[in-house]
Amino acid sequence: MTTKYHHSSVVQNVKMLATRVLKLRDNIKQAAIQSGRSLDDITVIAVTKYTDAKTSAEVLPFGLNHFGENRVDELIEKQKELQDETITWHLIGTLQRRKVKEIINQIDYFHALDSLKLASEIEKRAEKVINCFVQINIAKEAQKHGIMSEEAFEFMDKLSGFSKIRVVGLMTMAPIDANETQLRDIFSSLRILQEQIREKNLKHAPCTELSMGMSRDFQIAVEEGATFIRIGSTLFTEESNGNIR
Numbered sequence: 001m002t003t004k005y006h007h008s009s010v011v012q013n014v015k016m017l018a019t020r021v022l023k024l025r026d027n028i029k030q031a032a033i034q035s036g037r038s039l040d041d042i043t044v045i046a047v048t049k050y051t052d053a054k055t056s057a058e059v060l061p062f063g064l065n066h067f068g069e070n071r072v073d074e075l076i077e078k079q080k081e082l083q084d085e086t087i088t089w090h091l092i093g094t095l096q097r098r099k100v101k102e103i104i105n106q107i108d109y110f111h112a113l114d115s116l117k118l119a120s121e122i123e124k125r126a127e128k129v130i131n132c133f134v135q136i137n138i139a140k141e142a143q144k145h146g147i148m149s150e151e152a153f154e155f156m157d158k159l160s161g162f163s164k165i166r167v168v169g170l171m172t173m174a175p176i177d178a179n180e181t182q183l184r185d186i187f188s189s190l191r192i193l194q195e196q197i198r199e200k201n202l203k204h205a206p207c208t209e210l211s212m213g214m215s216r217d218f219q220i221a222v223e224e225g226a227t228f229i230r231i232g233s234t235l236f237t238e239e240s241n242g243n244i245r
């Protein structure tokens with residue numbers, strides 16, 4: 001490949017990415033207007049799991065500097081390669097206890113806290129207070145991670161014993177086949193739970209944030225109160241994202 005062709009394909013990719021980012025922003029804006037929310041309250045996490053470090057970095061000039069990975073090894077690898085202090089790193093997937101020591105001091109947010117055993121390991125390994133989302137299995141799917149809504153209050157109480165854990169909010173993943181009505185139901189249930197916990201004014205659990213919504217369902221999530229949306233395929237893959245709207 002000559003440099004010239006290579007260059008034009010890079011330009012093309014950047015243009016394609018720009019189009020995707022603009023469309024994403026537009027859709028978020030519409031959802032925010034629809035629900036009377038401020039755009040400043042919604043943070044996009046670019047989920048980079050489909051792509052390499054170099055391609056991930058192409059979203060930075062568009063102001064997308066929150067990166068999410070669901071695998072520990074991938075996150076560490078990208079972080080090493082990019083060496084970029086401006087990126088805020090989110091571990092959005094499940095974390096095995098044996099991996100805690102490798103990753104916990106490398107990230108800014110952890111989205112999948114769902115057991116006291118994991119909390120204990122974090123307590124042991126963390127060198128600073130870790131911003132955590134408690135993952136809730138709102139839809140009660142058998143094979144999904146997360147605690148049941150009914151257990152949330154007791155779980156929050158027990159977390160007060162850990163000095164390194166700060167519960168910034170709740171996170172959920174909607175079932176892949178949920179329809180719009182079901183999605184609204186799931187996201188609003190998470191919001192109600194989050195508000196109930198926030199109102200308790202727990203020192204270790206301010207619980208002001210809601211991590212919910214992915215490529216397929218982020219507009220509904222924004223309308224229902226999401227403050228962090230986790231967007232992967234819409235930004236980084238070829239095919240249309242099958243947005244429910």
Ligand SMILES: *Cc1c(COP(=O)(O)O)cnc(C)c1O
Pocket residue numbers: 047049070092093173214215216230231232233234
């Ligand atoms: C992959 C992933 C996402 C992003 O999903 P898309 O549908 O590609 O936007 C969000 N959250 C978690 C936990 C993921 O694993």
